[in-house]
Amino acid sequence: MSDTAGNGAILVVGGGISGITAALEAAEVGNDVFIIEKNPYFGGRVAQLNQYFPKLCPPTCGLEINFKRIKDNRKIRTYSLTTVKSISGGPGNYEVQLETAPRYINSNCTACGDCAQACTDEIDDEFNFGMGKTKAAYLPHEMAFPRRYVLKKEACSAACLDAVKAACKYNAVDLDMQPKTFTLKVSSIIWSTGWNPYDPEKITNLKFNSSSAIITNMMMERLAAPNGPTQGKILRPGDKKEPESFAFVQCAGSRDENHLEHCSYICCMATFKHISYIREQYPEAQVYVFYIDLRTPGKYEHFREKFADDANVTFVKGKVADITAERDGGVTVIAENALTGAKVNQKVDLCVLATGMQPALGEEGKALGVTMDGNGFVVSEPEKGMIAAGCAKSAVDVYTSGQSSTAAALKAIQIGQ
Amino acid sequence: MSMNVQPDLDFIKAMKEAGGDTLKQCYQCATCSVACPLSTDDNPFPRKQMIMAQWGMREQLSNDASIFLCHQCGDCTEMCPRGARPGDVLGAIRAYAYRSLGWPTALADLCSSAKNLPMLIGIPAIVIFVLWVISGGMHIPSAEHFAEAGYTQFFGHWDFRLLAKNVLFIDIIMLTAAGIAVTSVYKGLSKMWKNMESSLGKNDVAYRPSIPQFIKQFLWPAVVEIMQHTRFKECTVNVDRVKGHKPLLLAFIGLFIVTCYSLFTQDVLGIIWPSMHGPLSMLNPVKWLANVSAIAMIVGVGILWMNRAKMEAEGKAQNTFYDWFLIWMIMGVGVTGFAAELLRLVGIPSLGYVIYYLHLISVAMLFLYMPYTKFAHIVYRTFALAFERFRESSYIKNPLNQ
Numbered sequence: 001m002s003d004t005a006g007n008g009a010i011l012v013v014g015g016g017i018s019g020i021t022a023a024l025e026a027a028e029v030g031n032d033v034f035i036i037e038k039n040p041y042f043g044g045r046v047a048q049l050n051q052y053f054p055k056l057c058p059p060t061c062g063l064e065i066n067f068k069r070i071k072d073n074r075k076i077r078t079y080s081l082t083t084v085k086s087i088s089g090g091p092g093n094y095e096v097q098l099e100t101a102p103r104y105i106n107s108n109c110t111a112c113g114d115c116a117q118a119c120t121d122e123i124d125d126e127f128n129f130g131m132g133k134t135k136a137a138y139l140p141h142e143m144a145f146p147r148r149y150v151l152k153k154e155a156c157s158a159a160c161l162d163a164v165k166a167a168c169k170y171n172a173v174d175l176d177m178q179p180k181t182f183t184l185k186v187s188s189i190i191w192s193t194g195w196n197p198y199d200p201e202k203i204t205n206l207k208f209n210s211s212s213a214i215i216t217n218m219m220m221e222r223l224a225a226p227n228g229p230t231q232g233k234i235l236r237p238g239d240k241k242e243p244e245s246f247a248f249v250q251c252a253g254s255r256d257e258n259h260l261e262h263c264s265y266i267c268c269m270a271t272f273k274h275i276s277y278i279r280e281q282y283p284e285a286q287v288y289v290f291y292i293d294l295r296t297p298g299k300y301e302h303f304r305e306k307f308a309d310d311a312n313v314t315f316v317k318g319k320v321a322d323i324t325a326e327r328d329g330g331v332t333v334i335a336e337n338a339l340t341g342a343k344v345n346q347k348v349d350l351c352v353l354a355t356g357m358q359p360a361l362g363e364e365g366k367a368l369g370v371t372m373d374g375n376g377f378v379v380s381e382p383e384k385g386m387i388a389a390g391c392a393k394s395a396v397d398v399y400t401s402g403q404s405s406t407a408a409a410l411k412a413i414q415i416g417q
Numbered sequence: 418m419s420m421n422v423q424p425d426l427d428f429i430k431a432m433k434e435a436g437g438d439t440l441k442q443c444y445q446c447a448t449c450s451v452a453c454p455l456s457t458d459d460n461p462f463p464r465k466q467m468i469m470a471q472w473g474m475r476e477q478l479s480n481d482a483s484i485f486l487c488h489q490c491g492d493c494t495e496m497c498p499r500g501a502r503p504g505d506v507l508g509a510i511r512a513y514a515y516r517s518l519g520w521p522t523a524l525a526d527l528c529s530s531a532k533n534l535p536m537l538i539g540i541p542a543i544v545i546f547v548l549w550v551i552s553g554g555m556h557i558p559s560a561e562h563f564a565e566a567g568y569t570q571f572f573g574h575w576d577f578r579l580l581a582k583n584v585l586f587i588d589i590i591m592l593t594a595a596g597i598a599v600t601s602v603y604k605g606l607s608k609m610w611k612n613m614e615s616s617l618g619k620n621d622v623a624y625r626p627s628i629p630q631f632i633k634q635f636l637w638p639a640v641v642e643i644m645q646h647t648r649f650k651e652c653t654v655n656v657d658r659v660k661g662h663k664p665l666l667l668a669f670i671g672l673f674i675v676t677c678y679s680l681f682t683q684d685v686l687g688i689i690w691p692s693m694h695g696p697l698s699m700l701n702p703v704k705w706l707a708n709v710s711a712i713a714m715i716v717g718v719g720i721l722w723m724n725r726a727k728m729e730a731e732g733k734a735q736n737t738f739y740d741w742f743l744i745w746m747i748m749g750v751g752v753t754g755f756a757a758e759l760l761r762l763v764g765i766p767s768l769g770y771v772i773y774y775l776h777l778i779s780v781a782m783l784f785l786y787m788p789y790t791k792f793a794h795i796v797y798r799t800f801a802l803a804f805e806r807f808r809e810s811s812y813i814k815n816p817l818n819q
Contacts, residue, residue: 205452205496251446256498292446321451321496336450336461343450343458 007032008416010409011096011186013084014360016044017398018390018405019192020066025409026190027075034184035070036082040103041144042067044194045391046398048127048218050225050232050277053269053300054399058226060143062398067145080146085181087368091385092187092416102177104151109172111139111147118167121160123152125229128222129197131237132229137164142227187416188385190408191370191378195357195391198253198260206252206353211325212238213348216252216355217270224277234281236350239329243349245286246278247333249320254356255292262375264356265395268295268304271354275307287313288346290320290335297397316344323351357395382411425473428513432470434530436737437509442501443467449493449503454651455486462486463493463503470510479514480612482808485794485801487511490652491733505735512739515793518605524597528789531738541781545590545774548572552586563766567696568757568773569683581694584683590777594784601788602796609797613804619813626812631803634810639802654733657724665717665747671710678703696761711758715751718744743791749779 015037378388389408390401519525554573572586753776760769
């Protein structure tokens with residue numbers, strides 16, 4: 001595998017479902033591909049879901065086969081914990097400076113887990129959005145690829161580090177590991193940097209921090225996931241109550257000039273999907289969905305119909321604009337029902353904010369020479385060898401991400417030929 | 418059931434002129450109705466009024482008490498996800514309502530646009546000027562005479578003791594202006610109340626309150642609430658307005674008392690004791706009230722002026738003639754009145770008379786244009802607050818049936 005100029009090699013920035021798809025499509029037609037990922041694991045947001053559209057598969061279903069394709073393909077080189085520092089050159093001849101953050105665990109790791117057992121310090125479990133703790137020496141999640149532990153050195157005491165190092169039978173713990181910079185020469189760059197859930201604390205009127213009964217839709221995915229903090233049981237964080245009623249707050253931060261101006265596309269369907277999770281565990285639970293418009297793109301309309309007929313699911317046209325924490329641990333959501341013209345004060349046990357997609361590539365993208373639109377999405381410029389894929393390009397679902405990633409690969413392989 | 422909506426283009430145009438041009442941004446998410454600290458559970462606003470305005474349903478809007486219950490806090494505008502500025506739109510709807518309730522229509526239309534400002538100032542200026550010429554009082558008095566009589570012989574003097582010449586001319590100007598305003602307000606209020614009542618859909622009410630009952634149960638509590646500024650204080654974004662509005666309101670009450678006192682002493686007691694004519698002594702407690710009120714008026718409207726300018730600079734409010742015209746008029750009345758008094762005290766009759774002439778113009782404008790400008794809120798909002806109590810009362814809602 002060469003990394004000399006004019007070789008038609010492609011750099012894929014972001015190792016979620018879009019980046020993986022684009023990388024595989026390009027590599028399987030013979031191009032050299034470098035795929036980098038900021039996190040210590042590949043799989044991105046899909047890895048955090050319980051089930052994903054269009055067929056409501058668990059993430060193992062789609063990701064595992066793709067990881068296997070990556071492992072089997074000698075044209076692809078993967079770099080986790082790696083970010084782009086600078087870009088120079090032009091289409092067909094880019095020179096990219098990259099930096100890999102220290103993992104403190106080298107490739108000797110067999111993922112035996114002895115280090116985690118020996119580790120005495122704990123950190124917030126980021127994979128589960130802070131719902132629970134994990135050891136500072138940890139495997140990001142049970143199907144993590146690369147299957148290698150990570151050590152969060154700065155969170156550990158000296159004694160803890162000694163214990164972790166001593167516990168490893170394979171000499172995999174390397175506490176002196178330093179950030180490593182290196183240069184790649186590529187013809188084009190695919191930006192598949194994906195999205196972050198919009199920070200619910202910024203929506204001040206929804207008072208996210210006022211009650212543990214207010215969660216985000218991505219937290220709901222983790223609560224419902226078998227490898228999540230509750231082993232897949234939907235329980236209220238904090239007191240572990242089995243909720244008898246749920247409120248879904250649609251457009252929490254989306255379609256809003258003060259937050260994200262765009263429609264995040266997935267949140268309505270995510271809510272219907274969450275109702276399906278709830279119905280599996282709580283057939284009698286009351287569900288209230290507060291919406292401006294329910295947007296069910298394409299064939300998903302049929303999925304909506306299934307829950308529209310449920311007598312215990314109430315749809316209220318009106319955005320929730322205020323939430324009050326109640327003493328019993330629940331919350332009251334307040335909205336105006338635009339169809340009746342009266343205000344609704346609905347008390348529920350668990351309130352799910354359907355927060356939207358904030359493009360993950362922020363201002364640093366502009367500094368790297370990426371063109372971005374007013375909402376922070378990457379504008380694809382194939383003539384410049386800068387191509388956007390998936391949610392970096394626009395707010396879409398997994399299915400559409402797959403399409404746009406294949407399209408991005410097709411554009412990328414035409415550059416530098 | 419199909420519904421045929423005929424958008425009213427004239428209405429939409431009027432909305433745009435009065436600062437409601439953001440109206441069409443609204444996509445009915447209803448955030449505003451929850452953000453509004455004044456909107457109630459049963460009759461939330463302004464989401465409904467926004468779509469009614471979009472559809473040009475001006476009749477229904479003029480019958481809607483909610484548009485007057487809005488105090489334009491701006492909390493809804495602050496949280497609106499689309500920049501539709503519901504607070505400004507409701508202000509524009511009120512401007513439209515005052516205009517459509519106003520009588521005579523020509524005068525109401527005249528007051529709706531800054532383009533008519535020369536006319537708006539010109540009419541009272543010319544009328545007063547002509548009367549000044551006719552009265553024969555149009556010459557600058559000597560310093561001694563000015564010190565003694567002040568402005569009480571602005572329109573000259575005669576020896577007919579039953580009615581002073583100056584009083585006659587002042588009454589011709591001000592009672593005419595006030596008379597038109599009172600007639601207009603009476604007609605407007607009757608229309609508004611009838612419309613609002615019919616919007617309740619209860620045409621065969623078994624008992625109606627008598628006038629004393631109405632005042633005691635609905636109007637007086639509304640007035641008390643206005644005095645206390647209860648709703649103003651609910652606003653979060655723009656709560657500073659209370660600091661300006663409250664002194665201004667008290668100033669108006671103070672000056673109303675002073676005017677009544679003056680009217681009584683000059684027009685009634687003056688018949689028996691001609692010495693009652695002339696400026697009030699600085700030692701008279703009523704004069705103290707007058708001075709304190711004048712200062713409160715200038716300070717209050719000054720605070721509102723700065724507040725409004727600040728909000729506009731921050732992009733939180735639109736610059737509209739409807740809002741500024743009232744601020745300018747009140748500032749005009751306050752500044753010319755106070756300046757005229759100071760010039761009298763320091764004894765500069767020439768400039769004093771000119772300023773007093775401007776003072777008469779601004780006071781006449783305030784009276785005459787009251788029913789058609791933002792000033793109209795003092796009557797329409799007061800009665801809307803009374804109506805809000807009325808529609809919740811047992812005259813309308815039988816508690817046994819609830």
